[in-house]
Amino acid sequence: MPTFSSNPVKAPAYSKIFRKYPALFGVPFVLIIVGASFGLQQFTRTRYELHDQKVTALSKEQELGLSRDRKKFDIREEYFKLSAAAAQDWEPKRIERPKGLPEWGVPPPEPPADTKQP
Numbered sequence: 001m002p003t004f005s006s007n008p009v010k011a012p013a014y015s016k017i018f019r020k021y022p023a024l025f026g027v028p029f030v031l032i033i034v035g036a037s038f039g040l041q042q043f044t045r046t047r048y049e050l051h052d053q054k055v056t057a058l059s060k061e062q063e064l065g066l067s068r069d070r071k072k073f074d075i076r077e078e079y080f081k082l083s084a085a086a087a088q089d090w091e092p093k094r095i096e097r098p099k100g101l102p103e104w105g106v107p108p109p110e111p112p113a114d115t116k117q118p
Contacts, residue, residue, distance in 0.1 A: 018025050097103070
């Protein structure tokens with residue numbers, strides 16, 4: 001059985017040109033891809049700029065959820081509050097230690113010596 005010939009009966013004129021000069025197809029294709037990339041870059045930039053306008057910069061007070069009309073912190077005022085609180089009547093109370101726990105300064109008892117003889 002004879003094989004089919006690789007040449008078609010009537011080949012289009014542009015196929016002969018593309019076979020002879022492959023850059024005639026490749027160069028416009030690459031130019032379209034690169035041009036589309038730059039065109040899409042503008043759309044992407046616009047998209048992110050619109051998104052950035054929606055997100056506003058927050059101040060430290062807004063981040064922490066604090067109101068602006070709150071009282072400002074004064075270290076001297078806090079010092080006087082704490083010193084006045086120290087003058088109130090209170091006394092430290094010692095709690096009982098758990099059983100088996102020695103008092104401070106008392107060494108724990110030594111473990112029994114081994115009675116094994118070699």
